Amino acid sequence: MKIITLFIILFSCSLLSLAQDMDEDYPISWDLNIDTEVEPIVLPPLDMEGIAIEDSINDLDKSLPWRYGISRTVQLDLENNGVWTTLSNGDRIWQIAIQSPGALNLSINFNEFYLPEGSKMHLYNDEKTDVSKTYSNSQNRSNEMLGSWFIDGDIIWVEYFEPSFVAHEPKLELNGIIHGYRMGKVNLLVDGMRGLNDSGACNYDVNCPVGSDFNSTKNIFKKAVALLNLGNGFLCSAALINNTNGDKTPYMLTANHCLNNSDPSYWSVRFNWMSPSPVCGTEEESTDIISNFTMSGAELKASNPLSDFALVELHNAIPNSWDVTFAGWDNSETDPYFEVGIHHPNGDIMKICRDDSGAVK
Numbered sequence: 001m002k003i004i005t006l007f008i009i010l011f012s013c014s015l016l017s018l019a020q021d022m023d024e025d026y027p028i029s030w031d032l033n034i035d036t037e038v039e040p041i042v043l044p045p046l047d048m049e050g051i052a053i054e055d056s057i058n059d060l061d062k063s064l065p066w067r068y069g070i071s072r073t074v075q076l077d078l079e080n081n082g083v084w085t086t087l088s089n090g091d092r093i094w095q096i097a098i099q100s101p102g103a104l105n106l107s108i109n110f111n112e113f114y115l116p117e118g119s120k121m122h123l124y125n126d127e128k129t130d131v132s133k134t135y136s137n138s139q140n141r142s143n144e145m146l147g148s149w150f151i152d153g154d155i156i157w158v159e160y161f162e163p164s165f166v167a168h169e170p171k172l173e174l175n176g177i178i179h180g181y182r183m184g185k186v187n188l189l190v191d192g193m194r195g196l197n198d199s200g201a202c203n204y205d206v207n208c209p210v211g212s213d214f215n216s217t218k219n220i221f222k223k224a225v226a227l228l229n230l231g232n233g234f235l236c237s238a239a240l241i242n243n244t245n246g247d248k249t250p251y252m253l254t255a256n257h258c259l260n261n262s263d264p265s266y267w268s269v270r271f272n273w274m275s276p277s278p279v280c281g282t283e284e285e286s287t288d289i290i291s292n293f294t295m296s297g298a299e300l301k302a303s304n305p306l307s308d309f310a311l312v313e314l315h316n317a318i319p320n321s322w323d324v325t326f327a328g329w330d331n332s333e334t335d336p337y338f339e340v341g342i343h344h345p346n347g348d349i350m351k352i353c354r355d356d357s358g359a360v361k
Helices: 028-032 048-058 215-224
Strands: 069-077 083-086 092-099 105-114 120-125 155-162 171-180 225-229 234-241 251-254 268-271 294-296 298-304 309-314 339-343 351-355
Touching: 028 092, 028 155, 069 092, 069 105, 092 171, 105 155, 155 171, 215 225, 215 234, 215 339, 225 251
Parallel strands: none
Antiparallel strands: 069 171, 083 092, 092 155, 105 171, 120 155, 225 234, 225 268, 234 251, 251 309, 268 294, 298 309, 339 351
């Protein structure tokens, strides 16, 4: 019997001023120092006591993705909500702000997303300390769906910029916002809430040593691992995986149970979320690395509930500037002597664990 021995990724599941890639920029309103009269749309408070009771039960079931947030329904669009500002040169800016009281972070699902060529969109927080990547027409999909990565804080701004030469009408309709309550700034946790640095005693920062027989390999494989935001308030771990052509088609491997009540069209991923100051076998807290290797949207290619795997293809190719790796695979019949897991347990910064018992058929 053939055994496919993949590099084992465990699918258990900062002041965040994320660095922009070289081709990224900032919202036009920041550059022009424009202050518009936009009052945040305030959502009703959540029942956090009831949510904590649910989590105390669901967290015991390791076959479920880890819940970090609550999905909240909204219905907001360019025509009926927000504020338009026309600049002296004919360019236009549309802004809207939504507040979910008490959130540590927020992300958005768009059920209609179409940006004409030349236009762009950003998400950011009220303090302007956390800003998304630049969204452009390269994120347009045939189904017009898109999910965003997290923005720190309980107020999220959406800003759309349209130069005067743009010929086509945009589409932006928000149908959901995710209220994150168990992930937040590095070194800032809410009493009684699990999240960063609470992933179990067997997990150390990925940059901690795990033995001379794997350390050099680890430093390659860790760059394939991603934290996966399922767009429904849950998180998983995932890994980029190459194919037999070696052409770096952006296939991503995760768990089948991550498909439960989630649509890959709303998924978003972050690569290289690891601590530059590793915590190895102590109770100290990890620090964050400044990166914005995030991407939105995927399409399901294959899955199997028995082996609990799901293979998706990201909608966009991985930029050449990103320091990431595509994991390989081995279908030989050689059993490994030990197993290593690199993952984001409980939505934690990237961790590593090792088992020396060896794999069995």
